[in-house]
Amino acid sequence: MPVTNLMTFNVSRMEVMDLDGNVDAGLMPDLSPEQVAELYGIMVLTRRLDERMLKLQRQGRLGTFARVLGQEAAHIGAAYAMREGDWLVPAFRETGSFIVRGIPVERVLQYWGGDEWGQHFPEGSRVLPVSVPVGTHMLHAVGIGWAMKQDRERVAVLTVFGDGATSEGDFHEAMNFAAVFQAPAVFLCQNNHWAISVPYGRQTAAASIAQKAIAYGMPGIQVDGNDVFAVYRVVRDALDRARNGEGPTLVEAHTYRMADHTTSDDARKYRPPEETAYWQERDPLERLARYMRRKGLLDEAREAETLARAEAEVDRVVAAYEAFPAPPPDDLFAHLYAEMTPALRAQRDALLAALGEGE
């Protein structure tokens, strides 16, 4: 009778590659050298882009944006594990995922440059727009997952969010609905240890995000988020399970926000520099480069070449971005409804008339 143990739960962590780039052969995912090079190229491009965007922002040529420095392995490795037909439901710190999923990079800049057209992704891309309200979008992934299952499509949904997002009620509802409906969804938390100025330890008293899956009867796993192979491996397995009708998974990618929260933030106000130094040693890009050097997949020439290609692409992207025409004022009114309402038509006409007068 007395006190009985009802259940035991284990939470595990996966690492595939150590700091020096040595990998665990048993866990190493099956990636061709070309794929590894591609991954590396995307990570380099993402980092170059991030730096250039910062410059543009400082010069007033781009608006406030969320940098991804240090989180490349997490959100690129995860997106790389997706297959054709899978959906991506992002937050706002997944620039690299957009690149992986084929979103024209100039669109990303256009968006952060203050133009909604930056989120008019190519038809069929199955990538949702940036979601600014923290924690809200994971529910959409559940609904999309439900729809895919109902349509008997063998695809899965990857949704990405931060550690701060796990505090919102909508995170909870999304996890619960996903588990109850066995939605083919993978919940990837980029635990970068900060939500603006709030450190992980003030966000939750739980030792890991991964263990939060237990509350929903869902598998949860932590992964070294700066180890692109581990992230790829874990997310790929989770997406496979989702596609196979085995339900959702929570993946916690342990990573770190190396930059300020956004270009409006100054992390020196609240963050100890030692912490950044610790994570600097765990830099995901360097780690992958070490692996590749070991395997003979990278030498100085190829490194320089990759960098040059990235730079050229960034140049192209910035030029394309700056060539976008400003959206016309009546765009304000055109996309509220499939058909413009009489009130909106009147308001648009009044604005255009006033602008005409102004000329």
Added chain:
Amino acid sequence: MPVTNLMTFNVSRMEVMDLDGNVDAGLMPDLSPEQVAELYGIMVLTRRLDERMLKLQRQGRLGTFARVLGQEAAHIGAAYAMREGDWLVPAFRETGSFIVRGIPVERVLQYWGGDEWGQHFPEGSRVLPVSVPVGTHMLHAVGIGWAMKQDRERVAVLTVFGDGATSEGDFHEAMNFAAVFQAPAVFLCQNNHWAISVPYGRQTAAASIAQKAIAYGMPGIQVDGNDVFAVYRVVRDALDRARNGEGPTLVEAHTYRMADHTTSDDARKYRPPEETAYWQERDPLERLARYMRRKGLLDEAREAETLARAEAEVDRVVAAYEAFPAPPPDDLFAHLYAEMTPALRAQRDALLAALGEGE
């Protein structure tokens, strides 16, 4: 490197008394025979009241209300574990807890009879009004707990809610805040296995509510909710820990809603009768009576006497309830703000004038 076990969690269940009323001496809480008799008396009164209220409702003398049949051990045992100065933050299915905490029972009827004055509890009772929006009130318990801690009062807060409530985002936020702020709060879930027509298994894919505590780094425990000693014991320990600054606890009381959801509901529409039969055998009142009979604390005479006392009290309560005057119409306006606004004064005067004219 590879896959490591980060953490292991165990979820346990406590039972003190078996179906025949035998108790585990090691776990049996230290209750005097008088206390056991008092508990029994309150459980009998609550059940009699519940039945009488149903009759009144069917006769149109009371409004829709939520019955507590079958859940007496859970919410009465828990309230009985509270001490002076502790706060109770209820949902809407805790009639017995109100009785334990000294709320005049006629107020409870007044409330369900459609009069807000039924929630004007005695000053200092530290009992919050019924909270109808499911899952929302537990956050208030966290804030109150924070305040008590800040005031260096050695008291705790007990908040009670259903299994359905655990699906709401606010449950999640309350649990997380409680753990982060180490609020002296005990979260008691009366898992009665139904949320109107939705069975537990559709509410969550988690095997227990207790395991949801793991998501917050909070202790969680399941208890046989039809075993008043187990509930008392677990909640008392949790309240003690809260008072001692050891933080919050989630307690899942495994019980069953024997009646319809409310008097507006008809559970036959969705619920298998076998289930009710199963739980009938686990009736909390019968179980306690068996224990008492074994211990010589209850014989036919005392049983009859307890029943008669309960009936008399219910008679008194109903008479007192029906003697309450109807609230005056201007009550509508009087309690919105500490000071009535000009608009409200004007609206009140207009109403009173119209009513005057009508006479």
Added chain:
Amino acid sequence: MADLNLVEAVREGLRQELARDRKVVVLGEDVAKDGGVFRSTDGLFEQFGPERVIDTPLAESGIVGMAIGMAVAGYRPVAEIQFSGFVYPAYDQLVSHASRLRNRSRGLYACPLVVRMPYGGGIRALEHHSESMEAIFAHVPGLKVVIPSNPYDAKGLLAAAIRDPDPVIFCEPARIYRAVRMEVPDEAYEVPLGEAKVVREGVDISVIAWGALVRTARQAAEQLAQEGVCDVEVVDVRTLSPLDTGTVLASVQKTGRALVVHEASRTGGFGAEIAAQIQEQALLQLQAPVRRVAGSDVIPPLAKLEDYFQPSMNLLVNEIRATMEF
């Protein structure tokens, strides 16, 4: 034709849409086996099964948020909120996402979603079960807001809402769920969104109403006609957003007087918008101020005080008289 009350009309509307389009699904708390606490989905689960009529966990933001995802992926979810007083947890999903996905993606994604909910008082319910908060939706660009006043419109407006390519808030006046029966066509039909309707013609004053109060307005009109006081025109707004300003203005331009009636509390209620528009566009035709007959600025009371809260027929009659005498 069948003789249906409003809740039956809603149910028939849902049934036909479920049958017409496999992308239509119904979801919410207790909508399946239980058939909804007002029985508005009764029998649909049995007919269409658990993949089309879906009981959800108890979480309104979850219901609407999940429905948004379904809509993005090509479905036509009809989400039920058990009472309008419980929609607030879903307000963020409605405002921050449902209303915006089309605009945010410049038309790439849309959100054809209906959120149905019993609405308003008059049923002697518990706290939070008698709310009339249409104004907080009608103010949100990107949402549509529909409130039927009778079984015929309920069925037709619901069909139109479900087929609409944008998110629609559909408020069903609980007070008249069973109050009136009406001949309703057996076949499916649409009552177009965005069109108000003159439900009683008159020449002296326009009473503008929606939901349960349309009936009250008509009763007041009949009484005043019998008493020979005045000939009231009653406009049933039906869709608050987008508002059919044309029909409202045409009526007021004809009668020269207007009264707006709603159960929601007065201050900041949608009646203010209609009154503001009338005087903005027809000031010179107005022979009296546009008065509002509305709920008081109070919390909808429990049963004992409920009758003092809602605009009654008598109050309406008095206010119409006052406007006529201005």
Added chain:
Amino acid sequence: MADLNLVEAVREGLRQELARDRKVVVLGEDVAKDGGVFRSTDGLFEQFGPERVIDTPLAESGIVGMAIGMAVAGYRPVAEIQFSGFVYPAYDQLVSHASRLRNRSRGLYACPLVVRMPYGGGIRALEHHSESMEAIFAHVPGLKVVIPSNPYDAKGLLAAAIRDPDPVIFCEPARIYRAVRMEVPDEAYEVPLGEAKVVREGVDISVIAWGALVRTARQAAEQLAQEGVCDVEVVDVRTLSPLDTGTVLASVQKTGRALVVHEASRTGGFGAEIAAQIQEQALLQLQAPVRRVAGSDVIPPLAKLEDYFQPSMNLLVNEIRATMEF
């Protein structure tokens, strides 16, 4: 006296209330070490410590719900929502509990809570960072809604809000956080809630505004005065709920013309309420319709289109002219 901008005035107000009453606490996302994303709580954590200036997890319903509990237990929580566009998750706690606890318990419990938030556009921000949704609060019985237009009022209204025994929504126009400096008394003072203020006297037309647009209205008034077109009276509403109808009406009765200005989208905005009240109570004095100059019924746009969204000084000048010429 100190020369302060609005964000500094808010900070001083908070500092003095924290110092005055140990029951006052500040809580929210990034309010402690970071001092708030607009720096409105800068230095308070260092001065008052972590028990009085509290960083919370990222959950707005949690922040407000916890603050409600604190208030019930005798505290005076001042909760910050990082941007008004993120308040929606807390709407349920505000409507269903904060506004109702007093009424529900017939006065046994109260909820003296302030919810502060940067509000409105004009700062070239990301989506959801430029919202003006005061109407959804002003419609809720039991809440008060305050929107200061300058540093002096901001400090005094904030003190009054914190000392008020009921819940107050306090919207701080982000656009003018740093736009103007003003002499602000060093000592604590209250600007009473529920009182509008005539901030520029005039005889020809009343422009009724709040928040950042009060400044725009004054600029328009000066321009029209210089041009000799008309003499504009500007009324700063300051408290939307409870509304100081008396001051508004007195002004319009004097001038005979009124224009209501707000940044929130037009339909269902609080301007409708004010316009409706003016014509209800002063129709015979009106020489022209009460026009509204408001944001369009659209989603507040990203930076590139932002200037087309907000009512500009030029638009205001034109609309005043139009009203004068009616």
